Amino acid sequence: MGRIEILTGRERRRRWSEDEKLLMLAEAEDEGIALAEVARRHDVHPQQLYAWRSMMRKVSSPAVPVPAFLSVEITEPSAPEPAPERRRRTKAVEVTLRNGRRLRVDPEIAPETLARLIQTLESA
Template structure:
């Protein structure tokens, strides 16, 4: 005669209602709670608790159909503020000198400064 094994304990394929899931999630992710202990107390695997949380977050962040179907644009305008000239990061004039030396003149330099630098290079 063959041997029969009887498994006792809760059935592994449990069905959880939405209210039970929310109750377990709120308990597991409350401040100071340990997800593993809460899952063990309710006889649920910790991975299932995290799966429920991920699905709940995905469901709450999905845009509605009306939001997806109506794109909107915002008008952008750039106006220079008076008296705030932004210096350029690229030089306007680069003068290569002997022995690999280089003089760079940026657009924010005053005309008197540029004239003096060019006179000195003669």
């Protein structure tokens, strides 16, 4: 014949200590034993064991990532690479030709090149 438990008084909930819960969960983890069988043996609903298992997993594996350390090798500092030479941007020189056209050129343009450009554009 099965065990009968009569609960009296105002509160009808049974309470298990953390150790009791852990023991039941440890039994349920054994290979070959069904969780429902462990629940029957301890007169607990199987869903209760699933809930406890879920709670224990949340406690044992927090959502905050665990910091990891990387190995570091310290070496002698190398000579800094020279900064790339920055060319100063200068404003272009604007030349207005006789035919109304405008020519914008770099101020460092060779005079011979500028003369050929002007001559070509004015004749076109």
